[in-house]
Amino acid sequence: MTRETLAETLEDIALLLELKGENPFKIRAYRMGAETVMQFPGDIVTRAREDDLKGIKGIGDALQQKLHELATTGKLEFYEKLRAEFPTGLFELFRIQGLGPKKIKALYDSLGVDSLARLKDLCHSGEVAALAGFGKKTAEKILEAIAFREFNAERFRLGDVVAPVEEILTSLKEHPDCLRAEVAGSYRRAKETVHDVDFLVATGNAVEIIEYFVSHSRVTSVIAKGPTKASVYLADGLQCDLRAVSNAEFACALAYFTGSKEHNVAMRGLALSRGYTLNEYRLAPREGSDSPEAPVFESEAQLHRFLGLDYIAPELRENTGEVEAAAEGALPRLIELENLRGTFHNHTVASDGRNTLGEMAAAAMEHGLQYLGIADHSKSSFQANGLDEKRLREQIAEIRELNRGYQSEGTKFRLFAGSEVDILKDGSLDFDDELLGELDYVVASVHNAMTMPEAEMTARLIKAVTHPKVTMLGHLTGRLLLERDPYAVDLPAVIEACAESGTVIELNCNPWRLDMDWRWWKYAVERGVKCAINPDAHRTTQLDYLWFGVRLARKGWLTRADVINTLDLAAMEEYLNLEPIR
């Protein structure tokens, strides 16, 4: 039983209850429950198995009982019975834009639609259009949406959308009628993947801005267009929405469209308790209340302050305790890109990188870094031209030579000699202790045998992170976003082992990885684990990945003190027990 299974079951129940036309608040309770399970900072599966869920906000008596049953027996009678009422094919219909529970139920009840294939047939045959409440246009839209789903991904990696998003944002800002423009939504919250991108513009001429937006060169089709709102697709299938508001509404609108949905619900609840109602345009006295009028907010910070909160950074807005912490003045001071003084885990031409030691060092200096850790692959990663003992010793010597050069030039910069050592199948390392002892630091990572059972993988990782020569654990779960699932591993157990042995966990900044996942950092830090933000750069330009790493670190509530590579060179030398070379 995994966290994901628990959450997915609750999500499925919510969908099935929607089909049955259940009380929408009950449905929301299941959704909230699923979200709570996914976000819970700790071992929720064990807690469920041991019936130890009391006091977790969003999980009441009924959900406690259901999660306990699911975790102990692997089944849930309530869910099985619900499932038996509808064919499983209905689930895929929910993925079609424009289809919700009511329409799906109508299609199923009157036409027996129980799969995408059947729905497609009946749209073509005209039977869908003839259905009450449907029409020709609806049938066409459904066919379009099915075709879209067949040809496009539903989610995009954050790193893959940055270029088009920033380009569109820049062009919006250039429009003479644009007073202010921002990207909101999950992009602004730094989710590792996004479904769509939300643009927000303050303007006195919404119609003009909307026209300008839908005719942007990157736009390939227009999904919807009204006087204040438009939705479009870009060439790669990315959906972009634009909302136009007045300048006075901009702050509330930005807060609203940044979300998350769950965060917004919490904020509105808070506003209500303060005697106000909050929507995407303004904060207004609640009907029947004697609260004074709220001012026009220039910024989100002013809105937050008015509600008695410290400013909540967008990355934190996932309803995982940020509203409560902001009310208590207990939000962390989040790390910023400028705090980084160096970074580890970078490759060179010696293994599978594209640039030399000298080029990587020069690029690091251009980024204002005082040190750069080199960690080329070890010999077992032959697919990546991993270094054997002889080549690694040569590289160590080359690094020492370069460092002497920086020293004689009076440049305050140092390369650290390291290795990304393969964690072998049995948890042992790819080099012997003697060679590891010659290195300045060691990153240990898994690159093969990723499909072993959870218990074995967990033991393998724990053996590696408790090895005295291992400084940090690289890309903990091996996931490739939208392509390869994380390997099965007991994360809390590995985090605990790292805490006990003082092993650092990497936040790998490669936009395909962003691993360890942001959802675990708060827990890891509470256990006393430190983070290293590492770009895993295979070429000089990939040092820019640090930007993603910092965004995701912020999302994990990390402060400067939680991240070791905020230490300056002298402090880092001390941390690694190295003699200064100056």
Place this chain on the structure above:
DNA sequence: GCCGTTTTCGGCCCGACTGTTTTCAGTCG
């Protein structure tokens, strides 16, 4: 189904757009 500075019942966030309808239901975010 959850929750409590409206506290064990009665609330629970709110508005834009679309299509099929003549005043609104459904969907989406």
